[in-house]
Amino acid sequence: MPVHTSQGSQGERGRGVGLGLALVSAVAFGGSGVAAKPLIQAGLDPLHVVWLRATGAALVMLPLAVRHRGLVRSRPALLAGFGLLGVAGVQACYFAALSRIPVGVALLIEYLAPALVLGWVRFVQRRPVTRAAAVGVVLAVGGLACVVEVWSGLSFDVLGLLLALGAACCQVGYFVLADQGSEAGDRAPDPLGVIAYGLLVGAALLTVVARPWTLDWSVLGGSAAMNGTSVPAVALLAWVVLIATVLAYVTGVLSVRRLSPQVAGVVACLEAVIATVLAWVLLGEHLSMPQLIGGAVVLLGAFTAQSSAPAKTSAEPVAAGDGTGRELSSRNASA
16 A cells, blocks of 8 residues: 655645644544543443444444445455454454553553554555654654653553554554555545445444443433533533544544555544543643643654655655655556
């Protein structure tokens, strides 16, 4: 799967749009925990919240699935992979890891994904990456360790660590598959169709894991407490489904199509920072000085990675954090 780079004003516009979409996705994904936590505290099982999230989003996207039903015949492996890894895999592995290791440790391991994406590009695709992109990943992961205060609850549980690493690998699959076919120009699979079927596949798989027939539906008819304020549970669920899932996935996949997977992955590290800040503002979970410093370092890492320039002397397409993440090799450019 080639990763191209482009130049000129059109490329700069593409980079700006891509970064904007990536930031919207990070904010949307980052707000999921703030809305989901009150639902969990009100009595819903975490896996049931995940199932409601995926299933509700799949129903919202169902008309698009019908419109792009041709993808089922033309790209069945892509749809199955996106649903398995990008939707169900990340969620199931992450929540399973939480049952064995601290939240901060699980979150940090999951967001090793940008580094793993660089490894995929360098060693699997055998394409060079710029030093700035690698430095950006290192900064982002280091800052993330401060944001989640990984030192406050480190415990060694082999299975829990493997599950968290599984979540990271699934997130790599999300970024790589989101970029799948983007070099094909007009023949590329429609991203909205891929998301719609990915959510349908993910919801089906999560049904087996979450066992929604045991869900306490009465919780959704009541209210949940958000930092002392009573909020209708159904309103929180609507936020999780429409904003933290539908909007997050749509803008996330579109950003990967405009950026390289590794750059979009680094920008996605901002999700943890955004989640922490929103928890501070909306849930009263105060930030410590190391968390504030860590958030600044994550921002620096994301900026370093996305602003790096491609190697101009390379004879083949370079996987670099140049914003657009694509280069016209010998044929049609893609946006």
